[in-house]
Amino acid sequence: xxxxxxxxxxxxxxxxxxxxxxxxxxxxxxxxxxxxxxxxxxxxxxxxxxxxxxxxxxxxxxxxxxxxxxxxxxxxxxxxxxxxxxxxxxxxxxxxxxxxxxxxxxxxxxxxxxxxxxxxxxxxxxxxxxxxxxxxxxxxxxxxxxxxxxxxxxxxxxxxxxxxxxxxxxxxxxxxxxxxxxxxxxxxxxxxxxxxxx
Numbered sequence: 001x002x003x004x005x006x007x008x009x010x011x012x013x014x015x016x017x018x019x020x021x022x023x024x025x026x027x028x029x030x031x032x033x034x035x036x037x038x039x040x041x042x043x044x045x046x047x048x049x050x051x052x053x054x055x056x057x058x059x060x061x062x063x064x065x066x067x068x069x070x071x072x073x074x075x076x077x078x079x080x081x082x083x084x085x086x087x088x089x090x091x092x093x094x095x096x097x098x099x100x101x102x103x104x105x106x107x108x109x110x111x112x113x114x115x116x117x118x119x120x121x122x123x124x125x126x127x128x129x130x131x132x133x134x135x136x137x138x139x140x141x142x143x144x145x146x147x148x149x150x151x152x153x154x155x156x157x158x159x160x161x162x163x164x165x166x167x168x169x170x171x172x173x174x175x176x177x178x179x180x181x182x183x184x185x186x187x188x189x190x191x192x193x194x195x196x197x198x
Contacts, residue, residue, distance in 0.1 A: 001119050001123065004123060004129070004134045004137060004138065005122075005123040005126055005129060005134075005138070006126075006129055007129030007130050007131035007134050009134065012193065013190055013191055013193065014133070014134070014190075015066075015070060016190050016193050016194075017187075017190035018063050018066045018067065019067075019072075019077065019080045020080070020082065020083055020085075020086045020186070020189070020190060021063060021186075022060065022063045022064075022067075022077050022078075022080065023080055023082050023086055023090075024082075024086050024089060024090055024186070025055055025056070025059060025060050025063070027090035027093060027094055028055055028090075028093065028109070028112065029052055029055050029056040029060075030094060030097075031093045031094060031097050031105070031108075031109055032048055032051045032052040032055060032109065033048075033052050034094075034097040034098070034105065035048040035051075035097070035102070035105055035106065035109065036048035036049050036052060038097075038102045038105065039102070040102065044156070047149075047152055047156075050149065051113075051149055051153075054145070054146065054149055058140070058146075059140065062136065062137065062140050063077070064077065065136070066133060069133065080196075081196035081197065081198070082196060082197060083189055083194040083195065083196050083197060084194070084197045085182075085185050085186055085188075085189035085194055086186065086189070087197055088182065088185075089182035089183070089185070089186055092108070092178060092179065092182055093108055093109070093179070093182075096108040096175055096179075100171065100175060101168070101171070102160070103157075103160040103161070103164055103168060103171070103172050104171050104172055104175045105175075106153070106156055106157050106160055106172075107157055107160075107161075107171075107172035107173070107175040107176040107179070108175040108176065108178070108179045109153065109179070110153050110154065110157050110176060110179070111176060111179045111180040111182075111183045112179070112183055113149065113150045113153045114150055114153065114154060115183055116141045116146070116150070117141060117146060117147050117149075117150030117151075118150075119141060120138055120139075120140065120141025120142035120143075120146065120147075121141075121142050121147065123138045123142070124138050124139070124142035157172070157176075160172065
């Protein structure tokens, strides 16, 4: 992340990340849509709908703008093949959303939202790098709207955890920990320029 913050990240690693993250966001959008469908009340449904919109429109528009800068069409971006790490992360999230309870779904989605909000905020405090693309990336995740959505996700997770029984909290902890491991592996795969599966 320091390389994005100071503009020194090698561009091939950033391109790899953007291409894989675009694929990941498609499934993350599905996860959020399932959260909307499974939400216990209308207010929570509305927030999940806002999150889905933020991911599928605002965040993916950022990725499409990067691809356009590189001469990569939207069709090419969507035809990208997932790496094993990207596929494993998306499969874990969707499996949790389908087979776990609502609190597990929320715990599994939190590391991504929280991590990006934290990184965006910290990098923004240092001022924008000279690299325009990295500055746009930071601005997206430091944006107050994104920060507010991430904060809401943390609060929802806390509320659900407080209301859960010990077994439910254990399942939430397990989902959060596994999602955190997947998130770290995803960043590492971009750094290693992991090849697509198959």
